[in-house]
Amino acid sequence: MPYDVIEKLRAGVRDVPDFPKKGIVFKDITPVLSDPVLFHASIDLFLDRCRGRKIDKIVGIDARGFLFGSAVAYELGVGFVPIRKRGKLPFQTEIAAYSLEYGEAEMEMHIDAINTGEQIVLVDDLLATGGTSAAAAVLIRKAGGQLLEAQFLIELEFLRHFVSEILISCSQVERVSCVKGHSQCHSERSEESL
Numbered sequence: 001m002p003y004d005v006i007e008k009l010r011a012g013v014r015d016v017p018d019f020p021k022k023g024i025v026f027k028d029i030t031p032v033l034s035d036p037v038l039f040h041a042s043i044d045l046f047l048d049r050c051r052g053r054k055i056d057k058i059v060g061i062d063a064r065g066f067l068f069g070s071a072v073a074y075e076l077g078v079g080f081v082p083i084r085k086r087g088k089l090p091f092q093t094e095i096a097a098y099s100l101e102y103g104e105a106e107m108e109m110h111i112d113a114i115n116t117g118e119q120i121v122l123v124d125d126l127l128a129t130g131g132t133s134a135a136a137a138v139l140i141r142k143a144g145g146q147l148l149e150a151q152f153l154i155e156l157e158f159l160r161h162f163v164s165e166i167l168i169s170c171s172q173v174e175r176v177s178c179v180k181g182h183s184q185c186h187s188e189r190s191e192e193s194l
Contacts, residue, residue, distance in 0.1 A: 001048065005041050012038045013154060027154050029064060029125055046072045046123055046151050055148065056118035057081050061136055062088070062107065065124035068153065072123055081113040081120075083136050094142050098135035107132070109139045116144030127152040 012035060014028040032038045046068060050058075057079040060069025066082055073080035086095060086106040093108035114120065120140050127133060133150050140147050 001041065001045060009038055009041055009045075009153075027126055027156075029067075029153070032153075033067065042153055043068065043071045043075065045153065047075055049149065049151055050076055050121055053121075053148065054119050055121050057114060057120055057145070059083060059109075059114075059120055059122045059136060059140060059145075061122070061124040061132055064126070065122075068125060069123035072121075081109065083107050083109045083139060094139055096135035096138045096142075098131040099129065105132075107135055107139070109136075109143065111143065114140060114143035114145040118145050120145040120147050122147060122150040123152075124150075125153050127155045 009032060012029075012032040014031050016026040016028050018024065019026040032042055050072060055076060055078055058069045058073035058076070059081045060066045060083070062082065062084040070080045082089075084107060086108050089108055089110055091110050091112070094111055095106055095108045097104065097106045099105075122133065122136055122140065124133065124136075127150075133152075137147050137150070
């Protein structure tokens, strides 16, 4: 993707201080979503990493991961699996707990959403401490899915030391980060286990 497009995406992510609580700087992606050129470019960033690979399903994390993940799944012609906050899914679920940069939470996924051996790409808007993504990876593995990659539009670089301690499992997973805080997109291979 051209550097000028990356720069426009970076500029399109708005910082909102003291949200959702004092001391947190919220990364607001609504300017990216409301601009058709930026939204299209953001989806293309994810698609560039997926095209030409065998992928069965895209998993998106509640709720902003749904916006990007469902568009990517649609374009690839594969299924989409939502991982939601606990208590939001109507059928039998598997649950995983995680820590946020500002608290604790639980997420869930339907037990029949992923079949054993399916190739999965996890999509979300933001990588902060990696706790949410690590919990999603646990749910994917419990269902028998093979997590190929976790992709993010934004990475909070100042929290990178947390990520190296707790993030993505599964023998070889690439962490992809783009836009905010980077001069260009990059990926890093991780062979850590949870």
